[in-house]
Amino acid sequence: MLSVRNVTAGYEQSVVLENVSMDVQKGSVTAVLGRNGVGKTTLMKSIIGLIKPMRGNIEWEGEDMTSLPPEHRVRRGIGYVPQGREIFSTLTVEENLLLGFEALPKKINPSHVLEEIYELFPILKDMLHRKGGDLSGGQQQQLAIARALIGQPKLLLLDEPMEGIQPSIVQLIRDVIMKIAKEKMVGIVLVEHSLDLAFSCADYFYIFDRGIVVAQGHVSETSMSDVQRFLTV
């Protein structure tokens, strides 16, 4: 359903990704792994349209969307949670969540959607009137993912959602990722540093090194020891 084909991308004069190809299927989690600075975020930005590839193309449900601006990609069902939990810190949790409805058709019933969100992230219901900036890092991350889910994405791009978060919340976020992939048939691209964590929830993986794919495959058919060397510094 998402097909990244021979994409070369970067910034001004510097090429970061070189000839990258990747497929993401509905109902599955695809982990993107690699050391710092290898181009994982650049790949996410290329998929959502914040960076235009220098070469190659990106197809989504059979349509070439390489030249579409980000807002059109969002309307076609792609959700993006950037690294660093970009929530609105001066707005309340409830206001942050309501912003997620902006891109949705008016016929959607917000209370029904919100009940589903509170089932996934119960803490948000308890904190509706608290300012986003007063939440802990883990709570902010839950809010950021919740807001993206309100847009009912068919593909969700998560850039290191578990970075710097306490283990119990990591577990919760990991469980939500697997649940929405399997129960809602969402395709998920998960950027993750930890091989253990990625392999505990992903179906497929791609490992990057200096802008190229150096390993890829099914998690169930790959032993971690075979790919560890691409990730150790």
Ligand SMILES: Nc1ncnc2c1ncn2[C@@H]1O[C@H](COP(=O)(O)OP(=O)(O)OP(=O)(O)O)[C@@H](O)[C@H]1O
């Ligand atoms: N806006 C920018 N302008 C120029 N170079 C950039 C820009 N953003 C990132 N880079 C460079 O592109 C390269 C890849 O960065 P990117 O953020 O995609 O890597 P990453 O794999 O996501 O890293 P990390 O794991 O640390 O988040 C790095 O060398 C980085 O310095």
